[in-house]
Amino acid sequence: MDDHTNVLELNLGLGSNLGGLHVGQSPRQRCPAPFLLKTYDLLEEGEAENSTKIVSWNAEGTAFVVWSPAEFSELTLPRYFKHNNFSSFIRQLNTYGFKKTSSKIWEFKHEKFKRGCRQMLGEITRKKCEPSVFPAYLKSCSEENATSSTEDKNEQQLMEENKNLKKERLELQMQIDECKALEIKLLACLSQFMDTHQNKVRKLC
Amino acid sequence: MDDHTNVLELNLGLGSNLGGLHVGQSPRQRCPAPFLLKTYDLLEEGEAENSTKIVSWNAEGTAFVVWSPAEFSELTLPRYFKHNNFSSFIRQLNTYGFKKTSSKIWEFKHEKFKRGCRQMLGEITRKKCEPSVFPAYLKSCSEENATSSTEDKNEQQLMEENKNLKKERLELQMQIDECKALEIKLLACLSQFMDTHQNKVRKLC
DNA sequence: GGGAATATTCCC
């Protein structure tokens, strides 16, 4: 769980600033959502196993199947997510546009979710639940802009943030000094108290 | 939790028709949010403990204090929530309108969050994030203010400095927490010492 | 402290 979380956090942390890396890739490559990475990784892990399959890619690697929802929920989900509910997992699949392929088995499919194509996950987007105030014809416009809004802070913002951080540092340092001073007083108090205690006992004896 | 949502919906749907129960006027009583119930219960649980306090009501029961953020995050949070991040907990407190009362200790206060008043939690509401009429990317446009930049660090340097400052901030905060913990231990030590001292002197007399 | 994105839950 810890390992896992760390990896997740690394992903999130680095992801935002990765924009410069990808070259002439396919459309709108961005850092894949954590949910997609986890789901993909959980399938990779499954590949390595010898035991009875809980979840796996289908034969062609074009979809994946949850063979045992019960075990999947109880054993697999909590190692990747903060819950063990199959329905929450499915809710996420739907959010990212996966389709159930069959009424008989739990097979899910997405055009951009295929075995061996981890990098393609970046092309999968959440379905937006736009504030209904906007007419449909404005959506594409707002999406466009959201995408192109670069993560880069400009110098102005950086300097501002910088200034605030320094101020904060000063305040924290002052808090520490206060703490330390109090600590010294307490220690002095304690030691003095021990002295007088000794003396009293000595006198009484 | 099931109960909760049902009652809520009844309230919303039927308006005021829920209770032959309510007397004069209890303003908009609804079922408290899970976050509030958990936070309240976690304090009740703390009351029962004998060991060093991690978190507790203040003396008057009008606010609560996280005495040891480190232990609170590691031990308490995961038993009530799906995470162990102090900052996520604080984010929720802010969402529900709690105020930090002091820059020195982690004390939080809300008018409707008091010891012995579990039923009053129903009056606490989430702050709404009003769906603004304009998309986020237009907002900055209207707020635009041109401050002139006269510093001559380049962006690279600024970002670097920035990153380091944040790291430093974290370390300072941790130092403070440590100091605070030590302070508490010293006080406990002192008080215990005074007790035994009294006893010894008494016996000798 | 709070805005906004993503995750989880609950309900239809």
Next chain:
DNA sequence: GGGAATATTCCC
């Protein structure tokens, strides 16, 4: 399957 509320994360 998806709308909507709440929770968690990330960032400013």
